[in-house]
Amino acid sequence: MNLADSLQTxxxxxxxxxxxxxxxxxxxRFALHPGRLLPWRFDKRRRGWxxxxxxxxxxxxxDIQRGDALCVVGxxxxxxxxxxxxxxxxxxxSEGEVHYDGxxxxxxxxxxxxxxxxxxxxxxxxxxxxxxxxLTVRQTLEEPIRFHHPAWSHSKIHHRADALxxxxxxxIGWGERFAHELSGGQRQRIAIARALSxxxxxxxxxxxxxxxxxxxxxxxxxLLMDTQAERRLTYLFITHDLAVxxxxxxxxxxxxxxxxxxxxxxxxxxxxxxxxxxxxLLAASPRLEDIDAEPLRLSDDAPPPxxxxxxxxxxxxxxxxxxxxxxxxxxxxxLRDGRRVACHAVEEGRIP
Amino acid sequence: MALLxxxxxxxxxxxxxxxxxxxxxxxxxxxRGERLGVVGxxxxxxxxxAFSLLKLLSRPGYIAGGHVRFEGRExxxxxxxxxxxxxxxxxxxxxxxxxxxxxxVLTIGRQMTESLKAHRRVSERRARAIALHKLRQVQVSSPxxxxxxxxxxxxxxxxxxxxxxxALLLDPDIxxxxxxxxxxxVTTQAEIIALLTQLCDKHNVGLIxxxxxxxxxxxxxxxxxxxxxxxxxxxxxxxxxxxDAQHPxxxxxxxxxxxxxxxxxxxxxxxxxxxSLARVPDGCAFHPRCRYRFTPQGRLRQACVEQVPExxxxxxxxxxxxxxRELITTVPIEEETT
Numbered sequence: 137m138n139l140a141d142s143l144q145t146x147x148x149x150x151x152x153x154x155x156x157x158x159x160x161x162x163x164x165r166f167a168l169h170p171g172r173l174l175p176w177r178f179d180k181r182r183r184g185w186x187x188x189x190x191x192x193x194x195x196x197x198x199d200i201q202r203g204d205a206l207c208v209v210g211x212x213x214x215x216x217x218x219x220x221x222x223x224x225x226x227x228x229x230s231e232g233e234v235h236y237d238g239x240x241x242x243x244x245x246x247x248x249x250x251x252x253x254x255x256x257x258x259x260x261x262x263x264x265x266x267x268x269x270x271l272t273v274r275q276t277l278e279e280p281i282r283f284h285h286p287a288w289s290h291s292k293i294h295h296r297a298d299a300l301x302x303x304x305x306x307x308i309g310w311g312e313r314f315a316h317e318l319s320g321g322q323r324q325r326i327a328i329a330r331a332l333s334x335x336x337x338x339x340x341x342x343x344x345x346x347x348x349x350x351x352x353x354x355x356x357x358x359l360l361m362d363t364q365a366e367r368r369l370t371y372l373f374i375t376h377d378l379a380v381x382x383x384x385x386x387x388x389x390x391x392x393x394x395x396x397x398x399x400x401x402x403x404x405x406x407x408x409x410x411x412x413x414x415x416x417l418l419a420a421s422p423r424l425e426d427i428d429a430e431p432l433r434l435s436d437d438a439p440p441p442x443x444x445x446x447x448x449x450x451x452x453x454x455x456x457x458x459x460x461x462x463x464x465x466x467x468x469x470x471l472r473d474g475r476r477v478a479c480h481a482v483e484e485g486r487i488p
Numbered sequence: 489m490a491l492l493x494x495x496x497x498x499x500x501x502x503x504x505x506x507x508x509x510x511x512x513x514x515x516x517x518x519x520r521g522e523r524l525g526v527v528g529x530x531x532x533x534x535x536x537x538a539f540s541l542l543k544l545l546s547r548p549g550y551i552a553g554g555h556v557r558f559e560g561r562e563x564x565x566x567x568x569x570x571x572x573x574x575x576x577x578x579x580x581x582x583x584x585x586x587x588x589x590x591x592x593v594l595t596i597g598r599q600m601t602e603s604l605k606a607h608r609r610v611s612e613r614r615a616r617a618i619a620l621h622k623l624r625q626v627q628v629s630s631p632x633x634x635x636x637x638x639x640x641x642x643x644x645x646x647x648x649x650x651x652x653x654x655a656l657l658l659d660p661d662i663x664x665x666x667x668x669x670x671x672x673x674v675t676t677q678a679e680i681i682a683l684l685t686q687l688c689d690k691h692n693v694g695l696i697x698x699x700x701x702x703x704x705x706x707x708x709x710x711x712x713x714x715x716x717x718x719x720x721x722x723x724x725x726x727x728x729x730x731x732d733a734q735h736p737x738x739x740x741x742x743x744x745x746x747x748x749x750x751x752x753x754x755x756x757x758x759x760x761x762x763x764s765l766a767r768v769p770d771g772c773a774f775h776p777r778c779r780y781r782f783t784p785q786g787r788l789r790q791a792c793v794e795q796v797p798e799x800x801x802x803x804x805x806x807x808x809x810x811x812x813r814e815l816i817t818t819v820p821i822e823e824e825t826t
Contacts, residue, residue: 211673212644319761322761349529349700350529350702350741350744351740351741351744351757352529353744354744354755354756354758355757357746357755358754362754379703379745379747380746382746382747382751383749383751384751402751416675417675420674420677420678421703422674422678422703422704422706422707423703424702424706424742424745424747
């Protein structure tokens, strides 16, 4: 039974209480050595074509409710950016489904995507590379409006760009400047204004404040929170910074090697992390208070996610791993407080 | 006598459209075994400060004035040849990205023994033994195996451990670390912080850490310098500064952290932007963004606009701010309402 059917049987067809974005069984594999030459391997007996693949996203299930600020947090290489790009349709999934407002979107072609592009927009980490250096601020903002509203008059588009600049706190006089004439924080404001220019309801932000200084980071986070309140936006926010997550998120998904190990409301998660990886992450995040807290030492570095091993993806570094964790991949378990944890130790009650 | 003394250091970069003054009148001292942090936003001059200590400034940067003394010996006037005996040997550096620090075409072992042999007359066997010992010291697992590997075969955290091991090779007195954990994941970052702390304590090595991350600085250092537009605006014990910052800029920096506000509430932001080092405002460089440039009666403090503030002692810290000076000298503590 596919997802649309199961929603029907539950009597929750696409309505406002249904999740805006639904992800089921999503996988993404990248060839480690694209091309035809490198995958050749000469083993003792056999000569063969072994294509090694990286399993960047490995069976992710996720619902994003309207009005949520869902933060995906994890270390570099855990697949959080790939997940965001899959949801936005910038990458094609190897397996699984993505539904947006009740409609399946992961197999659409460019033309079919167009109505969705107006509703979902993305902000990237580095505005240096995401803004076109040859366009002025005004051109950057007007281009998507003109594209999505071909019938609009020139002056209407002009006024809309003015309003956007005012909204994100950019001086209208800067409209004729180029991106390189502005500071990092101002450029990120323009990237946000461009995303808002088509009046989307869903914004995906991939590390939008990571490249910024503390004081600029505060400005951009305030801007993102203000616009969310004003425009009733839904956010998918990718970051590795737990302080940002704790501040910004209503829900948090913790990712490790392509899988979600814990998913919970932000206050639930930060009050009491359950998954051993979440605990390690929280313990390791530098805090201003309790300066002598000893970080939970994880055993050595993570192996590269080249092949999907059997068992739990975290077992090599987990202090609680046992024989079952080596053998069996844990399935997500919904606990009484509404959180979802994929861990044998939590399930068996081996850890509190 | 302090291990390292910096006095009125002045670093400039003459460029086509005017001179950039990256470091202005910076003075501080580092004791043996002390861990000192330098914090500031990008463009505050903190990296220029770190590089100038060993005269590693890239052209056209130069030291325009001031002194750097290492064990009482003036470094600013030394020749490159003389400096080479100190660089790497007595003072070692660790940079932000371990993968660019390490040579990608040499094995870990080769890189380690090479720098040993450049500074000392040691046999290959002895060099190998020392290198392996240092790798063990920085808790690299299976050091013999790592010795034969290339940097790309190791993870970022392991590479940074190797870089630290290389810095430790010649038992330096000072390690200067420029953003040592910025390129690493949080869990690895915590391990590197613990490792650096432990090494400095055990071997009595002085550490200077440059970072923009107050969380890292707070855990790693005992004393802290806060830089803004090339100058030190506040220096003192790290704990004291984080708990009770005196300078309006430091206060703004700490209050802007997400941890300082309840979740989902607006963060406290400092108005305006950091000035470019080519166009630093007159008087106190921070005054256009500072709310204390006005007196409680709403008058502009002339001193803030016209005069560069001198550092005054306040508690355990040195603060360069006219407003703080006024508070200390005129307002009795009980009446302090701001």
